[in-house]
Amino acid sequence: MGTETSEAEQVVRPAGRDDVDQLLDLLETVASEGRWIGTEAPVDREARRRQLSETVEGSDRAARFVAEAGGALVGNLWVDLRTYGVADLGMLVAPEWRRRGVGSALMEAGIDWARAAGSHKVVLQLWPHNHAALALYRKFGFVQEGLLRRHYPRRNGELWDALVMGLVLDEHSPGSSIS
Ligand SMILES: CC(C)(COP(=O)(O)OP(=O)(O)OC[C@H]1O[C@@H](n2cnc3c(N)ncnc32)[C@H](O)[C@@H]1OP(=O)(O)O)[C@@H](O)C(=O)NCCC(=O)NCCS
Numbered sequence: 586m587g588t589e590t591s592e593a594e595q596v597v598r599p600a601g602r603d604d605v606d607q608l609l610d611l612l613e614t615v616a617s618e619g620r621w622i623g624t625e626a627p628v629d630r631e632a633r634r635r636q637l638s639e640t641v642e643g644s645d646r647a648a649r650f651v652a653e654a655g656g657a658l659v660g661n662l663w664v665d666l667r668t669y670g671v672a673d674l675g676m677l678v679a680p681e682w683r684r685r686g687v688g689s690a691l692m693e694a695g696i697d698w699a700r701a702a703g704s705h706k707v708v709l710q711l712w713p714h715n716h717a718a719l720a721l722y723r724k725f726g727f728v729q730e731g732l733l734r735r736h737y738p739r740r741n742g743e744l745w746d747a748l749v750m751g752l753v754l755d756e757h758s759p760g761s762s763i764s
Pocket residue numbers: 615621622676677678679682683684685686687688689690710711712715716717718719720721722724
């Protein structure tokens with residue numbers, strides 16, 4: 586069963602094996618833009634297909650959601666729960682579907698899943714120039730926790746900074762008692 590987003594025709598649902606080809610297409614499209622995600626074009630489709638086929642359905646430690654509109658896959662979000670309870674999150678939306686609520690619908694699904702899985706915190710990384718992502722994450726309560734300087738090598742030889750953002754889900758457990 587999926588969750589309807591603000592635009593009636595958009596639905597967010599767990600990903601399945603039948604989504605792999607469209608997920609690869611979407612990844613290639615966004616990677617080809619060259620400025621938003623870590624993955625760069627050309628994408629090694631076969632390696633990615635093998636990896637996706639094994640992981641697309643998720644597990645009790647990982648969730649994969651897709652957003653569908655008009656029979657096409659227009660967005661994707663993944664969450665991976667680390668052994669110590671922090672959930673890593675990543676996402677992307679097809680260019681022509683941005684700013685139409687798809688990212689928000691995916692994010693709601695991702696955070697709900699993390700909370701239900703017992704995670705105490707969701708974390709993610711983004712490029713400092715990704716103002717759309719920054720605005721979306723802030724809207725959901727993520728705050729900047731760090732800056733990774735000259736951290737990620739790009740294929741053109743540049744070293745890109747990354748922002749680290751976090752959303753604490755458990756504000757009630759005690760913090761460190763060591764002063
Ligand atoms: C970042 C991304 C996932 C946002 O998805 P989206 O479907 O456009 O997001 P939404 O339509 O739900 O927007 C939610 C909020 O984010 C903010 N936002 C989104 N795009 C924005 C933009 N271009 N400029 C400013 N704010 C923006 C707004 O606050 C917006 O709320 P509003 O429309 O009510 O003002 C999408 O732009 C994307 O996939 N970009 C390329 C891949 C990427 O950057 N992935 C994340 C890597 S860290």
